[in-house]
Amino acid sequence: xxxxxxxxxxxxxxxxxxxxxxxxxxxxxxxxxxxxxxxxxxxxxxxxxxxxxxxxxxxxxxxxxxxxxxxxxxxxxxxxxxxxxxxxxxxxxxxxxxxxxxxxxxxxxxxxxxxxxxxxxxxxxxxxxxxxxxxxxxxxxxxxxxxxxxxxxxxxxxxxxxxxxxxxxxxxxxxxxxxxxxxxxxx
Numbered sequence: 316x317x318x319x320x321x322x323x324x325x326x327x328x329x330x331x332x333x334x335x336x337x338x339x340x341x342x343x344x345x346x347x348x349x350x351x352x353x354x355x356x357x358x359x360x361x362x363x364x365x366x367x368x369x370x371x372x373x374x375x376x377x378x379x380x381x382x383x384x385x386x387x388x389x390x391x392x393x394x395x396x397x398x399x400x401x402x403x404x405x406x407x408x409x410x411x412x413x414x415x416x417x418x419x420x421x422x423x424x425x426x427x428x429x430x431x432x433x434x435x436x437x438x439x440x441x442x443x444x445x446x447x448x449x450x451x452x453x454x455x456x457x458x459x460x461x462x463x464x465x466x467x468x469x470x471x472x473x474x475x476x477x478x479x480x481x482x483x484x485x486x487x488x489x490x491x492x493x494x495x496x497x498x499x500x501x502x
Contacts, residue, residue: 396436403428437481445480447473447491456480457491465496472496 407425437443445456451471452459460477473493480491 393436393440396439400429400432400436403432441484442488443482445482445491447476447480447493449473452493452495456482456487457493459495460492461494462497463494464499467498469496470498 403425407422410421410425447453447457449469449472452473457473457480463474465472465474472495473491474496475494476491477494478492479489481488
């Protein structure tokens, strides 16, 4: 045999051996069962999964802590805005107890100071009172507590406000409780 044929013969035998080894591996490990090489790869995926799961769990816990901290900070901020009003009320109470007769002017001044402080605190938070009187009833921002007979021009209009309504950042914080006029039906 020539060198060329011997070389091809050797390559052919090598390919035949590799193919035989593959066939034997497939027979030994059917397609449903992983090969030894695949079994060694599995722990890597499992380890990646465990790490990703742990990372996600840590992320979830961290965001829950941050959310709780933000809520606590918001409460603290609101409490700090309410303290001046509380102090004014305490001073008013002390002034009224010290005086035998009520000083109406002092009481009015104290109430005005409290309302001014409340308006400042509400304004800083974007809280606004709804103006609903003599305006058409709006079910998105108001709750009807009663309907009363009214002239035709007041039909469907808010006649009285039982409980004030408030908006915060353009959304309803608390709906207004209102009395709505209803025109009398002519028979």
